Amino acid sequence: MKFTLNGAAVDVQAHPMKRLLDVLREELNLTGTKEGCGEGECGACTVLVDGAPVCACLIPFAQTEGTSVTTIEGLGEDHPLQHAFMDEVGAQCGICTPGMILATIALGDNPSLAQIKEGLAGNLCRCTGYEAIYRAIAKANTGKKSGTRLGTLGVKNRRATDKRKPARPSGSKKRP
Amino acid sequence: MSAVGTNVKRKDGIGKATGRTKYADDVTFPGMIYGRTVRSTIAAGRITSVTHAYDAAGFTVVDHRDVPKGGRNLVALIVDDQPCLVEREVRHVAEPIVLLAHADREALEAAVVGIEYEGGPSLRSGRQAVFNPLESPTVLKEFTIEKGDLKRGFDSADMVVEGTYRTGHQEHVYIETNGVIAVPDNYGPLASLGVTGGLGMANANGVTVYGSIQCPFYVEKALKVMLGPNYTVRVVQTETGGGFGGKEEYPSMLACHATLLALKSGRPVKMIYDRVEDMLATTKRHPSYITHRTGLKKDGTIVAMDVDVVIDGGAYVTLSPVVLSRGGIHAAGPYRCDNTRIRARAMFTNTPPNGAFRGFGAPQTQFAMEVHMDRISSALGIDPVTLRERNALREGDSTATGQVLKSDCSALRVLQEAVRRSGFEDKRERYKGTKRGIGLALFYHGSGFTGSGELKLGSKAAVELTKTGVRLLVSSTEIGQGTRTMHAQIVADAMGIPYEDVEVAPIDTSIVPDSGPTVASRTCMVVGKILERACIELREKIGSMTPASYFKKHGPLRVEKTHVPPAWLTWDETLYRGDAYATYAWGCNVAEVEVDQDTYEVRPIKITAVSDIGRAIHPAMAKGQIEGGTGQGVGFGLIEQVVMKNGAMANSQLTNYTIPTTLDTPEMDIAILENPFSEGPFGAKGLGELPIDGPAPALVNAIRSIGLDVREVPATPELLLASKRSRQHAERHSDTLTYGASVGA
Numbered sequence: 024m025k026f027t028l029n030g031a032a033v034d035v036q037a038h039p040m041k042r043l044l045d046v047l048r049e050e051l052n053l054t055g056t057k058e059g060c061g062e063g064e065c066g067a068c069t070v071l072v073d074g075a076p077v078c079a080c081l082i083p084f085a086q087t088e089g090t091s092v093t094t095i096e097g098l099g100e101d102h103p104l105q106h107a108f109m110d111e112v113g114a115q116c117g118i119c120t121p122g123m124i125l126a127t128i129a130l131g132d133n134p135s136l137a138q139i140k141e142g143l144a145g146n147l148c149r150c151t152g153y154e155a156i157y158r159a160i161a162k163a164n165t166g167k168k169s170g171t172r173l174g175t176l177g178v179k180n181r182r183a184t185d186k187r188k189p190a191r192p193s194g195s196k197k198r199p
Numbered sequence: 200m201s202a203v204g205t206n207v208k209r210k211d212g213i214g215k216a217t218g219r220t221k222y223a224d225d226v227t228f229p230g231m232i233y234g235r236t237v238r239s240t241i242a243a244g245r246i247t248s249v250t251h252a253y254d255a256a257g258f259t260v261v262d263h264r265d266v267p268k269g270g271r272n273l274v275a276l277i278v279d280d281q282p283c284l285v286e287r288e289v290r291h292v293a294e295p296i297v298l299l300a301h302a303d304r305e306a307l308e309a310a311v312v313g314i315e316y317e318g319g320p321s322l323r324s325g326r327q328a329v330f331n332p333l334e335s336p337t338v339l340k341e342f343t344i345e346k347g348d349l350k351r352g353f354d355s356a357d358m359v360v361e362g363t364y365r366t367g368h369q370e371h372v373y374i375e376t377n378g379v380i381a382v383p384d385n386y387g388p389l390a391s392l393g394v395t396g397g398l399g400m401a402n403a404n405g406v407t408v409y410g411s412i413q414c415p416f417y418v419e420k421a422l423k424v425m426l427g428p429n430y431t432v433r434v435v436q437t438e439t440g441g442g443f444g445g446k447e448e449y450p451s452m453l454a455c456h457a458t459l460l461a462l463k464s465g466r467p468v469k470m471i472y473d474r475v476e477d478m479l480a481t482t483k484r485h486p487s488y489i490t491h492r493t494g495l496k497k498d499g500t501i502v503a504m505d506v507d508v509v510i511d512g513g514a515y516v517t518l519s520p521v522v523l524s525r526g527g528i529h530a531a532g533p534y535r536c537d538n539t540r541i542r543a544r545a546m547f548t549n550t551p552p553n554g555a556f557r558g559f560g561a562p563q564t565q566f567a568m569e570v571h572m573d574r575i576s577s578a579l580g581i582d583p584v585t586l587r588e589r590n591a592l593r594e595g596d597s598t599a600t601g602q603v604l605k606s607d608c609s610a611l612r613v614l615q616e617a618v619r620r621s622g623f624e625d626k627r628e629r630y631k632g633t634k635r636g637i638g639l640a641l642f643y644h645g646s647g648f649t650g651s652g653e654l655k656l657g658s659k660a661a662v663e664l665t666k667t668g669v670r671l672l673v674s675s676t677e678i679g680q681g682t683r684t685m686h687a688q689i690v691a692d693a694m695g696i697p698y699e700d701v702e703v704a705p706i707d708t709s710i711v712p713d714s715g716p717t718v719a720s721r722t723c724m725v726v727g728k729i730l731e732r733a734c735i736e737l738r739e740k741i742g743s744m745t746p747a748s749y750f751k752k753h754g755p756l757r758v759e760k761t762h763v764p765p766a767w768l769t770w771d772e773t774l775y776r777g778d779a780y781a782t783y784a785w786g787c788n789v790a791e792v793e794v795d796q797d798t799y800e801v802r803p804i805k806i807t808a809v810s811d812i813g814r815a816i817h818p819a820m821a822k823g824q825i826e827g828g829t830g831q832g833v834g835f836g837l838i839e840q841v842v843m844k845n846g847a848m849a850n851s852q853l854t855n856y857t858i859p860t861t862l863d864t865p866e867m868d869i870a871i872l873e874n875p876f877s878e879g880p881f882g883a884k885g886l887g888e889l890p891i892d893g894p895a896p897a898l899v900n901a902i903r904s905i906g907l908d909v910r911e912v913p914a915t916p917e918l919l920l921a922s923k924r925s926r927q928h929a930e931r932h933s934d935t936l937t938y939g940a941s942v943g944a
Contacts, residue, residue, distance in 0.1 A: 054225035055218015057440070059374045060474040064853035067374055095218035105216035109209060112823045116679030117215025118375040118440030124216060140861040147853070149372050149441050150679045152830030153861050154869075155823050 026087045029097030039085035044068045046084045047094060055095035055121045059147070066146030069122035070094050076129040076145075093128075095121035103163040104128065113159030115150035122146050123156060133164050202688040202698040203881045206819040210683035210703055215438075223378040223411045223437045228467035231380070232259070233304050234460045236470070237297040237312045238480060239289040242549040242846035243328035244316040246287050249297060253310040259464035261298040266459070269427030274452045275420055281515035281552070283425055283455045289316065290514035291551050292847035293480040295452070300460040300468050330846050332511035332546035333488060339512040340520040344527060344541040344599050344775045352503025352538025356494030360575045364491070364567035365911040366895070368841035369484035369556060369834070370848075372858045375440020377449055377481055378471035379410030381457035384431070386466060405431035406461060408454045411439045413446040414716035415674050419708045421451035422458060436706035442678040443831070444555030447718055448517055449481045478851035482554025483841060485510040485522055485545070489530070489567035494538075499581045499589045501536045504599075508543040508564055513552035519545040522553075524649050526560025528779045529892075531599040532568035533610045533643040534590040539599045550846045555718060557831065558891045561644055569640040569896030570910055573903055582627075583900070584618050587641050602778045607884070609785040609811035609874045614641050617787035620870060621807035626791065627904065634796055635804070638900025639789045642892040645780030646876075646885025647721040650770035653762060653781070658715035660729040662690060662737050663757035664750040668700025669737070671730055672759075673714040675722045676706050680887055681820040682722055688816050689727045689880050693734030696746060712759055720784070720885025723816060725762055727880035733760040765878050782876040784884045785811040788829070788893035791865075792901040799916035799923070801837055801902060803865035806894060811872040813884035818871065821886060825869050828890025834859045836895030836912045 025034045028051070037046045047053045047070070059067030061080050068079040071093040072086075098105060104124050107113065114120040123146050127134075130142045139160055140153075148156065214220035251260065263284040266272045274281045285296045296314060301307040329335045353359065384405035406426075412418055415434040422432040434454070439446065453470060460468040472480070487510050494503030508530050512519035527543030576583045591610040597603045617639065618624065626637045647653050661672040671690045677683045687701040694701075704711050714726045737758040741749040749756065770777040789807040794800070808829050815821040838857055842849040850856045857863075875882025895912045902909050908922045 048225075053218070054221070057222070057375070058224065059376075060853040062474070062852060062854055065374055095216075098217070100213060100217045100219075102216075105213055108216045109211065109213055112209070112681075112819045114211070114215045115681070115823060115827065116373070116375070116439065116441040117211065117220055118222060118373075120215050121218045144860045144862045147372075147374060147858060147860060149374055149443070149831070149858065150827045151823055152826035152828075152859075152867060153864050154826045154867055155819075 024084060024088050026089060027091040029093055037084050039083060041084045042080055043070070043082040043084050043087055044079035047079060053094050053096050057118050057121060059118065064147070066126060067119050067122045069125045069146060071125055071129060074129065076126045093125065095125060098124070103167050104159070107159040107163035107166065111155050111159040111162055113151065113156040119146060119148045123148065127160055134160070200697070202691040203816050204818065206817060207684065207688060207698050209681060210687055211677070220438045222375055222440050223380060223409065224471045226380060226409060226437055228380065228382055230386070231467040231469055232300050232302045232464060233307055234298060234300045234457055234468045234470040235307050236295045236456060237299065237314070239285065239292060239294040239296055239314070241289055241316050241318065242292050244289050244318045246285065246289065246296065246314060247317050248315040250313040252313060257301050257306070258310065259300040259460055261459045261463055262296065265463055266425060267427055267429065269429055270425050273424055274455060275424035276448055276451065276517055277520060278516040281517065283452065291549050292845070293551055295456065298456050298460050300464055328549035328846060330548055330550060330843065332509055332548050335546040335548050337547040339516060339545040339547050340523050341544040342527065342775055344539070346599055346601060347538035349503055349505060349538050349540045353494040356502050357497045358495045358579065359492060360495065360578050361492045362490070362571050362574055362910060364489045364570055366487045366563045366566050367913060368486050368553070368843070369839050370478055370841055370856055371443045371445030371556060372853070373441030373443060373445055375411055376472045376474055376477040377411060377446065377453055379408050379450060379454050379457045380467055380469045381454065381461035382407045382409070382467040383461045383465055404429050405433070406458045407433040407435060408458060409435045409437050410450055410454060411446055412436045412450045413439070413442040413676055413678055413718065415676065415706055415708050416713045417448065417716055418451050418454045422454055425455045426458070434708045436676050439676060439678040443557045444559065444718065445482060446678070447555040447716060449554065474853060475851050478856065479848050480551060482517070482552060484556035485512065485519065485553040485560065485563065487526070487563035487567070489564060491567060491571040493571065493575060495575060495579060497579070499579055499586045501534060501590050503538045504531050504536045506530045506541045508541065510545045510560065510563065511548050511550070511553060512545040513548055513550045515552045517552040518554050521649065522555065522560040525645065526564045528600060528645065528649065528775070529561040530564035530568065532565055532572070533592050533641055533785065535592050535596040541599055550843065557828065558888045559719065561888070562832070562835065562892050562895065565642045565892045566896045566912060569642065570899050573638065573900045583639060584614070584623065587614055591641065598779065600779045601776050607782050607813070607874055607876045609872060610641060610643065612872060612874065613785045613787040613809045613811055616870060616872065617789050617807055617809040620809065620868060621789035623789050630904070634905065635791065635793050636901040636904040637789065637791045638897050638902070638904055639787060640893045640896035640900060641787050643783040643785050644720065644885065644889040644892055646782050646784060647725045647780060648719050650772055650777070650779055653725060653764045656715045656762070658726060658729060658762040659712035659759055660714045660726055660733060661712050661757055661759035662730060662733045664746045664755060665702060666750055667747055668696055668702065669694055669746050670702040670704055672704040672711045673726055673730070674706060674708065674711045675714050675726045676717045678717065680824060681817060682717065684820065685723055685816045686727060686730055689730050690734055692881070693731045694738055694746065700746070720887045720889065723883050724876070724879045724885045727883060728878065729760050729762050731880045733758045736760065781878060782813070782884050784813070784886060784889040786889050786893050788897040790894065790897035790901045792898060794902060794905055794907070794919065799919040801898070801914060801919070803833055803837065803898060805866045805868065806833070806897065807868040808890060808893065809870045809872065810889055811874045812886045812889070813876045813879050814873050814882035815871050816881065816883055821871060822869050824886050825890045826867055829867055829894050830859055830864050832891045832894025833864060833898065835891065836898040837914055838863060840913050840915060
């Protein structure tokens, strides 16, 4: 299966009906994508497929062919959201954090509180009551260099200019 | 530069935000295979046969007969009644019977194990399975707290108010499910790779368990009892994705299972529960049924309190006696009353055992107390704030157990500050006649183990010099709440060194001393204090030298100290008299809600939470504890409903059991007060559990202020509608009573 993974073209052999989550974690050793419920409710396994947040536990691997997949590892280790989540205690136990950060990236720059609440409604956090997550997102947005776009920063070769509507795989997150 | 009181960077580093941090399911070992648990599908009966209907090639199969000679088929905790694997008698659904392991997970899942039962009386109760604790004939634990003269108290009352209150199960929903990996010591491939599985390769009878664990020494103890004296045991905590009490006792069971499979197969065995299994089989918050009968003067002064507490323990003892203790002790709330009786019982039922969950009995009993207070307020026509002000505990007052409170009592302060910040009085007037309601709850939470518990624990913590500074050694786990960071701050300031020079030892029972379980809001106040004392001694020993220069000149130096409870603390375990806790944290919540007049859905708008925690070691993390606990309390109060059918959770999925999302969680206004506890580190009291005691009663009191007589959580739309109907019914029949309770005389 050929697709773009964290900015690099890859060709991965795995059963087409295997969950994307398992392919990432087991075949590719990208364990930053977490399993919390296996049914698309908790969002811990959120990855970006063509820029859209999806639950990797709901997507058969076959659906990633030709797409661009971004996992938390694709952000590197110096993304402003990563620092802000740690510094503002937006991460406590940390198990929801990778998915939460990727879902935040999909919101683009300077989202309003209402947009954040709606956009993260599919990502459960049991530790923080979400308040510190809002503070982290606000801090990352105010702290970034002027002109840089938080939504794309650190995501290499994401098809930001691709005008095609992102494919909505069956695992696309429900919007409330 | 002081570290305590500042928001230093967490010791976790950036790994949690980059995905690099390894949780149990992220860890693999060469040759590792997977384990699965075959569980009972009935609530009570006897196993008559077990048949294995699959190709046995590659499978490791374990049942109770695989417990080693010299060991015991037991999950050791308080009372030795819970088997590691069922031998014959089944006492609840989802009880583990057979374990399977295989390298291929699909083959593992596909294997069919048939279990036949003969239904029939449960041995424990001598009759059919019992699911309702009020109908259970078997008491798990009971005690009575008595103070003053109850009869004289009621005789002097102008009025008596009664009522019964209920709380349901609550599931922890840590986002990382329970999981462990057991690695046998004598596993060849690991030895050749230089990976040590345990204390030493020479010992062929050893095991190391890695896992998502709150209390590594509980797991170690359980493994030692199960395996017997011929085995060595080591427990290593992997980064843990939330606990909230849910990883206090159950990991002992899971570790025993993985260990039996690992020893039999001779290979590392990983067992990670999926969400359904985790919800179906592991512990939950104890449901409660609490009745209050309160004698009052016309001015609202409480003169007699008679409280009856019943909690549902489930099928085995596990931690229920201690949950009942904390629940019972907190049942009279933060109020003074000279004549008090609290009768508390935990009952056996044929459901999976209920267990530790943040708050440990106190959220249940204080829910009842605080909703009862609002009913008293209505009955007497005294506003809720004045009623609480009149009765709140003050310095010099004594609690139900006779504990005389010192200057660290803050009940009035938190109440008055919450009322002021939230604009309670003004909003209560303004919301009248609208779909908005506002309510409050005043509460407290004892820090550390109950009574003489801390003395018996004798927790130990150590500090030692390193090349660059100091390393602290505790078994208190980081489960998200910030243990590593907070302990390092205490050590930095007690040593007078920069925070950055403090290291935290990995949680590995072969390395760290037993600082006790990570429970009971004790990790900062109790364990932090031991660390502080160890630092003072270490500092004396190195004199004017820095840790690094002393280490360079004289080599390693380590100081280990044991916890010393306050000298004045006395406790009578039989009579439940004395100083139940060394100190208490105090809280007041004000909740504002909006009730949809068509669907009866409750939208929580805002919660104001004022908390006295003695000292915030790390203010941002402390705030995070309060916000997170408040969020869980909102779930407990409004939406989290465990549906039990025939003794099993029928909605054991996150699709059907919902916890608060961003859209369900109200705005929060958090205020931290610091009224120090003189024997806590830098004045700190316990914090972790306090925040979950208040939201449920504050929310229900807000709903009540709209005119819906709710006395139960979760306050679902169905419950609100029922209370509306019963009120209409009651009005039609000129009857002021609902739910069968009497307000009167």
